[in-house]
Structure formats: structure tokens, C-alpha cells
Amino acid sequence: MAELPVLITREEVMRLLRYTDLIPKLESALALFSKRSGAELVQPLRTIVPLQKHNGFLGLMPAYIAHEDILAAKMVSFYQRDPDSVLPAHQATVLLFDPERGNVKAVMDGTAITEMRTAAVSAISTKLLKPCRQEVLCILGSGLQAVSHYQVFTQMFSFTQVRVWSRRRERAEQFARAVAGPVTMCSSVKEAVEGADVIVTVTMAKEPVLQGEWVKPGAHVAAVGACRPDWRELDDVLMRDSVVYVDSREGASTESGDIILSGASVFAELGEVLNGTKPALCEKTTVFKSLGMGIQDAVAAKLVFDQWKSQL
Ligand SMILES: NC(=O)C1=CN([C@@H]2O[C@H](COP(=O)(O)OP(=O)(O)OC[C@H]3O[C@@H](n4cnc5c(N)ncnc54)[C@H](O)[C@@H]3O)[C@@H](O)[C@H]2O)C=CC1
């Protein structure tokens, strides 16, 4: 009889997972993914169950990395909530399996994993596609992803100013209180974006919030929201005038409204840049369109579990 799975809470995940451990593991997984090495890494396209009646979705995200013996599956629900709703937009659970026996070793909070691994991958995109200057960071949106992006970006880079824009000023103020560091609050997207070197879009928007005409040539945009084929965060001008990088070509061409509806072509996956098979065009305006991948959750869950075991 297999042992019962351990239960790892959000607080424990946040205590155990460190960006310094996570980033190299994510880079290796992205690089391996882009080699398309068959049975070595298996990550089917995310299955999405629409919950039309409740304005939400359930995503199922399994992944297997053979040489590291990591088998995991995340289930994530996400909803377009009314702005006054107190319910969370995303909730997630990760199951970590023993790939040899097939039993579940751990059931852990996937919400903190989602926040941290997504922000870490955006930071990797910025490290790879480094704009000439890295002085002004602009964050559009002020929710949980905004906070995790602030944390990892200020840890990894030396921005002299971090600007935030949110639809509601009180949410931007809440964000500023939640992060440990200075923030400049902006009253319009245009004001937040103009002159910024790196722009992170982490909104729940369905229509473009970021217009290409406001973006400084040579800037880098990490576009994290708009993860449905009919949702947008970026306008056609930005998509047309930028070099577009993605986490997964299959994911992007199936789920990204910004790519599908603008007709923009994908230049490379981050993994291809990491493997040296595609260049990082740092002097151009670059967009990294992030959709999220099961392998990202899987490597994060393994790190959490190994840390948890080492502290027994
Ligand atoms: N690429 C990836 O791997 C992942 C992407 N996401 C996406 O990132 C985005 C942010 O997620 P969270 O921070 O967890 O959500 P959240 O609910 O905590 O924050 C959402 C933010 O978007 C703003 N917002 C909502 N509707 C808007 C609109 N129409 N225009 C402008 N702003 C709007 C809200 O005011 C809030 O600041 C979502 O789109 C989410 O689906 C989330 C997890 C992983």
C-alpha cells in the first residue's frame, strides 16, 4: 500500500519555494521542451473546460519530465469576476506523483506556484531579451501576479522606478502596500507606459489595454494575461511592430487572442533562445506572450516537495 499523500499549504509553498532555485529549473525545462525530445518530456496541450454559467474555466495541466522523474498535474480554475467580488480569480491545486508506482506523493497549493513560476518565466524572458536600458519597470494590473512580478523583477534587476497602473486607484494603493518597496502610481496606461523599458501586463482584460504607439522602441513587454483565444491585452500595432516570443508555440497558437486575432507570427520560444537555436533580438521591441505550461508547475512542485522532505 502506498503512503498517503502529504498536504502542502499555500503558506508552506511560499516558505519553501525560492526564485533562486526555481529559475534555473524553469530554464532547463523550457530548453528541454523546445527540443521536442519525445518521451523525455510530455506535456499535452492544456485541456480547458468552460464553465459558461459561471463565467469561468477549469484548466487541466499534466506534465512528465522523464530524466528528473517528475510527474505532476495542475488543476486551475479561473473566473472573470465582477470588480467588487471578494472571490479569488484563480485557484489551483498541484498533484505530484511517483511516476514509477503511480501514486500521489503530495497534494499542494497551486496558486502560489502559479504566481511564482509565471513571474519567474517573465523574468527569464527579460533576462534573455534584455532591453538596452533597464531603468523603468511598468506593471499594468495590481492583482496577485502583479505582486509576484514586482517581487522577482526587483530581486533580479536594478530598476530605478517601478510604475503601476490599475483600473481603480484603491487597488493600486493596495498593491503598493503589499510590496516592500517604492511604487509610482499612474492614473492612465499611457502615463505608466511611456518611456518604460520593461512592461508587464497582468490584467484580466478581454480587450487591449496596451497600445503599441505608447511603447518605447526597444522596450520588452511580458504579456501574461489574455489567456483565451478571444481575449486581448495588446493591440494590433504592438503585435505587428514587435518580435514575438512565446513559452510554447502550440499553446500560443491555440490560446492567445493577442497572437491569433492580430495574425502576428511567433519568432521563437524562450526555450529556443536558451538552446541557442534562435537569437534574442534585444535591440528590437519584443513581446513575450506567456500562457503558462504544466512543466513549469511540475518543476516548481518537485522543488517544494524536496524542500519539504529535507526539513523533516
Ligand atoms: N500566463 C500565465 O502563465 C498565467 C496567466 N495568468 C493571467 O494573468 C492575469 C492576472 O492574474 P492575477 O493577478 O492572478 O489576477 P487578479 O484577479 O489577482 O488580478 C487581475 C488584475 O486585472 C485587473 N483587471 C480586471 N479586468 C480588467 C480590465 N478589463 N482591464 C484592465 N484591468 C483589468 C484587476 O483590476 C486586477 O488588477 C490574468 O489574466 C490571468 O488569467 C494567471 C496565471 C498564469
Ligand SMILES: O=C(O)C1=NCCCC1
Ligand atoms: O498557466 C496557468 O496556470 C494559467 N494560465 C492562464 C490562465 C489561468 C492559469
